[in-house]
Amino acid sequence: MIMSFQGTETYVATEDLRVAVNAAVALERPLLVKGEPGTGKTVLAHEVAKALGRPLIPWHIKSTTKAQQGLYEYDAVSRLRDSQLGDARVHDIANYIIRGKLWEAFEADAAPVLLIDEIDKADIEFPNDLLLELDRMEFYVYETRQTIKARQRPIVIITSNNEKELPDAFLRRCFFHYIRFPDRDTMQKIVDVHFPKLRHDLVHEALRVFYQLREVPGLKKRPSTSELLDWLKLLMVEDLPVEALRAKDGKTVIPPLYGALLKNEQDVHLFERLAFMARRDR
């Protein structure tokens, strides 16, 4: 029986997320995870690996990443150099085949968790180029004429930030989960898991300020879970009293150390203006 994922000591998984992860693990299909930035998409793969006791192989995608690089690369330049230096290695082409992350995952002793992070960063054709490889879990190396087959099918977790639409054929092969922004109760749990020693009243006030901030209309980037956790860490380090978070004069007081929550100059500006207006109206 496959162990099922129930969240870990450091990761709160909602019920729908647990069902999606376990379905993907049991049916050996890739799991596509989307959601607001900072809601723990990438962390999920780390935690699944930890919970199931599997090694993690992360593959971070950039705009220049090609699907082929995940399989293998033929390093023609070093072969050329070696040939001009008269190196004996040059006769075996296999010396110049560099294994990619997918190959690594296929050849691993225990089925690993393969994280394909931010797949939408790559070129629009990227997911299509990986269709067969992810479906059949095998590929062919032309240079050495060998077929690489997965010993065990790895658990594949793919994250996307929605910068590009993914092709239908690709989507059809995946399970999908959208990580919703956590509600207050879930958020409380998440904070408890990360900072068990934090004073309860401080957390309560901080969450109030945080959700109030998220509701400020017109913010370009609303703060999310990871920003909240950073902010709480800062509050802890600075050892601020609860009173600092309580609004003394007006509804929207500027929270201390707001730099951890608002990452955008215009947002900070907007927020300051709103706070100023709220004070003036009193």
Place this chain on the structure above:
Amino acid sequence: MFPTFFLALREAKLPVSLKEYLALMEAMRAGLAEYSLDHFYFLSRACLVKDERNLDKFDRVFGQCFQGIESVEQGIEAEIPAEWLRALGERLLSEEEKRKIQALGGWDKLMETLKKRLEEQKERHSGGSKWIGTAGTSPFGAYGYNPEGVRIGQDGSRHRRAVKVWDKREFRNFDDTVELGTRNIKVALRRLRRWARQGAATELDLPGTIASTARNAGTLDLRLVPERRNTVRVLLFLDVGGSMDDHIRVCDELFSAARSEFKHLEHFYFHNCPYEGVWRNNARRDDRVDTWSVIHTYPADYKLVFVGDASMSPYEIFEPGGAVEHWNDEAGAAWMERLLSAFPHAVWLNPLPEDAWAYTASVEMINRLMAGRMFPLTLAGLDAATAELGR
């Protein structure tokens, strides 16, 4: 039951395929749903929905298909008898109001209608709570029955349990009929990209270099290629002033997204309908450009995008001298036709919601001039518009 659900999803225009359905069946056989409706909901959502914009649609279909299952699962629980409600109603309503209810066919009939209306409202997405809340002539608004208080159908918690997950419809915001932000617009505009290598060769062509070096028997032979560029070129015509003031924000976002997405973007401003002159900036004072010179300056492969609500008096389109701000010798329609024949790839983006178009005659007229290429300024509309331009 499951095939019905699957077909209902297809009917609701959710892109589900047989492959996904089979995956769901496989998951069911593996016992992943654990015989609980909530788990089945999560599981089928993970299997069948691949885009958060469709989650809301999925929730609605799920609610309709599996309505009533919950009560079977839970066995019999105390339900509030209809008599209680009736008694409550009789206590609260005046004689006259009761007579009106009778006139509508009695309490049961009223409840029936209310239920029906609730369902209709559910299917019709746009209605929201408005339908019952604000309709002055509706029997439900008038007496202040809160439909939630009456708790009919699946909306309320008859079983005094929390609202079902799918009835919460938390993903409503992701439905692609909603308005958009700069980032979404950029993603939509990206569809228009046309990559091509043109101009001076400045980049090292690594594969080419290797191939030609190999052919050269190992002596290095460098190859260069021109940089890859987005060659799509756009003429943006923005309607400003008047009724467009309501849409400033969304037009701003569209403009800033288009600005960063296209290297070759020319923009002009007009008021209501383009005539013999357009303006370079939106103060529309001393920077007038002749429309003829626009037509002659830019080659026909420029894509023409109008942004405007097309709400004006029909005279402004079809009569010489109809313009509100100056005397125009030729009708707006003539200028529209000239622009359209000069730039065959054209669309009109309208910030007004699509179902409001029919209320203004001029919108229909402009749409006819555009040969039906008017799209709402929503994510879905923008997608359709870029597809049209990309043809």
